Amino acid sequence: DVKVTQSSRYLVKRTGEKVFLECVQDMDHENMFWYRQDPGLGLRLIYFSYDVKMKEKGDIPEGYSVSREKKERFSLILESASTNQTSMYLCASSLYTGPYNEQFFGPGTRLTVL
Amino acid sequence: SQQGEEDPQALSIQEGENATMNCSYKTSINNLQWYRQNSGRGLVHLILIRSNEREKHSGRLRVTLDTSKKSSSLLITASRAADTASYFCATGHTGANSKLTFGKGITLSVRP
Numbered sequence: 001d002v003k004v005t006q007s008s009r010y011l012v013k014r015t016g017e018k019v020f021l022e023c024v025q026d027m028d029h030e031n032m033f034w035y036r037q038d039p040g041l042g043l044r045l046i047y048f049s050y051d052v053k054m055k056e057k058g059d060i061p062e063g064y065s066v067s068r069e070k071k072e073r074f075s076l077i078l079e080s081a082s083t084n085q086t087s088m089y090l091c092a093s094s095l096y097t098g099p100y101n102e103q104f105f106g107p108g109t110r111l112t113v114l
Numbered sequence: 115s116q117q118g119e120e121d122p123q124a125l126s127i128q129e130g131e132n133a134t135m136n137c138s139y140k141t142s143i144n145n146l147q148w149y150r151q152n153s154g155r156g157l158v159h160l161i162l163i164r165s166n167e168r169e170k171h172s173g174r175l176r177v178t179l180d181t182s183k184k185s186s187s188l189l190i191t192a193s194r195a196a197d198t199a200s201y202f203c204a205t206g207h208t209g210a211n212s213k214l215t216f217g218k219g220i221t222l223s224v225r226p
Contacts, residue, residue, distance in 0.1 A: 004156070031212045033213075035216075040218065041218065042202065042216050042217055042218035042219055043157075043202070043216040044216075045213065045215075048212075048213060050211065050212070058213075090156055090157070092156075092157075094212050096212070097211050097212050098211060098212060099144045099145055099206050099208075099211070099212070100144070100145050100162065100164065100206070101206075101212045102147060102159040102162055103157075103159065103204075103212075103214060104159070105149075105156030105157040105158070106156050107155055107156045108154070108155065108156050110154075
């Protein structure tokens with residue numbers, strides 16, 4: 001079974017802090033994704049990566065950056081956390097670049113910015 | 115926005131009943147997927163239907179797709195308390211490669 005793990009289930013940070021959220025997948029998937037999930041808004045794509053060192057902006061990239069130095073690892077960075085970034089963050093991966101791909105999700109990180 | 119819209123937003127049924135959830139979308143797709151999310155957890159893929167398919171089954175799940183109406187339905191037969199979760203439709207669009215656009219989700223409660 002594909003396993004997608006995220007570094008923390010719960011995280012509390014202060015406004016202005018730099019925050020790193022890490023995601024690791026163990027099935028050699030090409031694609032990795034970062035979403036945020038907020039009540040009433042569903043899942044919104046922040047960034048995705050289709051190869052090592054490759055990234056593309058999603059629908060809401062402002063205030064975030066990403067890093068993919070190794071195929072299995074995709075990091076989401078909040079350069080200066082703000083209270084409106086309090087949310088559930090979900091990482092996902094899929095096997096190859098192309099249609100008909102299911103995505104495999106990690107358990108999520110609930111981030112609170114005070 | 116290409117985002118899918120699920121309907122209803124919330125559904126409460128008795129164990130053993132069937133649950134029907136609908137999804138509509140705005141632009142043409144190459145596939146549509148349904149996911150389940152248990153409270154506070156990540157999403158789990160349930161089923162994928164391609165744009166040239168009209169119906170697909172997986173266990174107690176039945177998905178239909180009507181591309182002329184830009185809509186899909188997920189039917190869960192003989193529901194169980196363990197089916198209580200949020201359900202999301204996600205659409206894949208031509209040119210978007212592996213990206214999916216998710217709807218806002220439907221909250222299903224199955225009463226024992």
